[in-house]
Amino acid sequence: MSDEKRLSQEEIEALLHAADGDRSLEGQGQAAETGLQDAERQTLGEIGTISFGAAAGTLAALLKQPVEITEPTVRLSSSEEAYQVDGGAKVWTSVQFKDGLHGSYALAMKLQDAKAVADLMLGGTGVDVTSDLNELHLSALSEAMNQVVGTAATAMSSIFHRPIRIHPPRVTETSDAAGAAPGAPFEGQLVCVSFRFKVGSLIDSTLSQWIPLAFARELAQLARTAGSSDDSTAAQRPRQTAGVETSAGIRGEGVPSSERVVQRPEFVEFPSQKRVNPTPANLSLLYDVPLQVTVELGRTKRSIKEILELTTGSILELDKLAGEPVDIYVNQKRVALGEVVVIDENFGVRVTDIISPAERMRNLQ
Structure with a gap:
């Protein structure tokens, strides 16, 4: 190569820096493509607020305690962190959608919080529960979480404008960071939606929802599409404005507010009728149902020890006078x-x- 065509050292270094910059930009583009955008975070937070905010009322009725599930935070995480956070001692509720959506997520509740909820479900006080979770506790938790995620699914139906149903959820316990909840969607990147979880004066903690990244982005996209459909439908509705009546109809655009006519609406009065409670004609078909x-x-409560000590002639004092x-x-x-x-x-x-x-x-x- 002749001296005229030979590159100087400065030119070679400039070319190398440019190549490194291109690779850096390419990497940033891939990260943005696989990450979570701010709009998606906001949408997922709104979905969580609506769905689990509604579920709080259901849980309050079950526990007979005021319940708050509020202040969601959305972040990108991993399956490893899902198990390691809070020391791994958690109770998982795995939810698989049946109709309306195709995907799954899992709810994670701290183990001590789950013990308190189970104790309240079984008629206890939920205070200082130190015993391990047994089959009876897990059954009570399953009933509570079935009601919670069912109410959340119903609320999601209003968001996505479609009926949404779920399979019966699975409740399992993990006691350490190495444990895994069977059926939980924990592979690859996850989106963690963390809620502040309060039950009366007993619990002030967090409840976290873990969603596979691909499914989370799909939920955000579906919610935005449903919202756009609402906006377009509203835009197509006839505008109800005060205006000047012409032979072509009502002209409301461009009329100054001082010239608009405001009138009280006139309603047609219907004659009063005696209300009658209708009786279904086929109600007689149910008369033979036993x-x-x-x-x-x-009623009364006794410990296992007292029950085992019952003999013929024992007297149980009831709670009624x-x-x-x-x-x-x-x-x-x-x-x-x-x-x-x-x-x-x-x-x-x-x-x-x-x-x-x-x-x-x-x-x-």
């Missing part, structure tokens, strides 16, 4: 109060009060 009626005299009304249940739902009577040689119960429809609805929840 229902189990149970009368409860009272003598002469106090007994509870009447139909298919395990309390519907009335009554008093015990004797009919010939058999016990009976005289109905003294019917539970109000509002209270019956609360008992059904």
Whole structure:
């Protein structure tokens, strides 16, 4: 190569720096492509706020304690961190969508928080629960989390404008960082949505939702698409503006506010009619359906040791006073109060009060 075509040392170094810069920009582009954008973080936070905010009311009814699930934070994480955070001692609820969405996520609750929730579900106080989780505790947690994620799925239906259903969730426990929750979607990058989780004065902690990155981005995209559909539908609706009536209709654009006519609406009065509660014509088809009626005299709690010590002649003191009304249940739902009577040689119960429809609805929840 002649001297005229030979590159100087400065030119060679400049070319090398330019190549390094191109590779750096390429790497940044790939990172941005596989990462999580700010708009996606915000959308996922809104989805979590709406869905699990609604679920807080369901959990409060189950635990008979005020429940708050608020202040979500969204960040990109990994499966390793999911198991290692909080020392790995957690209870996982794995959720698989059945209809409306194709994917899964997992909820992680600190082990001590899960113990308190299980104790409340079983009628305890939730204070200083030191015993390990047994099958009964896990069954109670499964019922609670089934209600929570079911309510969250219903709330998500309103976000995505489609019916969404889930498979029955799976609740498992991990006691160390090496443990894995069966069925949890923990492979590769994950999106962690952390909520502040409060239950009365018993729990002030965090509840975290772990979503595979690809599914999280799909949720964000679907939510934005549904939101755009709402905006376009609203834009196509006729504008309700005050204006000047012409032969072509209502002209409302460009009319100064001082010239707009504001009038009270006129409503047509309907003749008063006597309200009648309709009775379904085919209600008689249900008359032969058998229902189990149970009368409860009272209840009591005893430890396992006391139960094992029961012998013939032992007396159990109930929580009802003598002469106090007994509870009447139909298919395990309390519907009335009554008093015990004797009919010939058999016990009976005289109905003294019917539970109000509002209270019956609360008992059904």
